[in-house]
Amino acid sequence: MFIAILTYKKPIEEVDRFLQAHRDYLAEHYAAGDFIVSGPQTPRIGGVIMIKADNREAVDSIIVQNPFNINGIADYQIVEFTPTMFLNDNLKNILE
Numbered sequence: 001m002f003i004a005i006l007t008y009k010k011p012i013e014e015v016d017r018f019l020q021a022h023r024d025y026l027a028e029h030y031a032a033g034d035f036i037v038s039g040p041q042t043p044r045i046g047g048v049i050m051i052k053a054d055n056r057e058a059v060d061s062i063i064v065q066n067p068f069n070i071n072g073i074a075d076y077q078i079v080e081f082t083p084t085m086f087l088n089d090n091l092k093n094i095l096e
Contacts, residue, residue: 001036001083001095002059006074007046014073021067034062036094046074052095056080 008015026049029035036050053059059078068074086092 001081002051002053002056003079003081004049004051004059004063005046005077005079006048006068007077008044008074010073012044015068018067018071018073025066029062 026035026038034051034053036052038047038049040047051059051062053062056078063069063076063078066074069076083092083095086095
């Protein structure tokens with residue numbers, strides 16, 4: 001399991017220019033089962049994406065497709081972790 005922490009490096013007006021393309025990218029990866037949850041940080045300085053992938057290389061291959069990456073809008077920090085506790089069995093089944 002991975003968490004991608006995006007930090008904007010461009011003004012919010014430029015972020016907004018690529019927001020629809022970014023949302024389309026998210027929808028594509030939700031449909032593929034790659035993404036679990038995502039959303040903007042508060043305050044709006046970037047975003048967070050929880051990614052289900054077998055390894056870091058798979059995550060990197062997904063991140064390079066993000067319009068925010070392609071257009072130099074955000075930097076990425078990738079954190080790998082192993083979930084060991086869950087709110088309930090439904091969530092456990094999704095994450096495993």
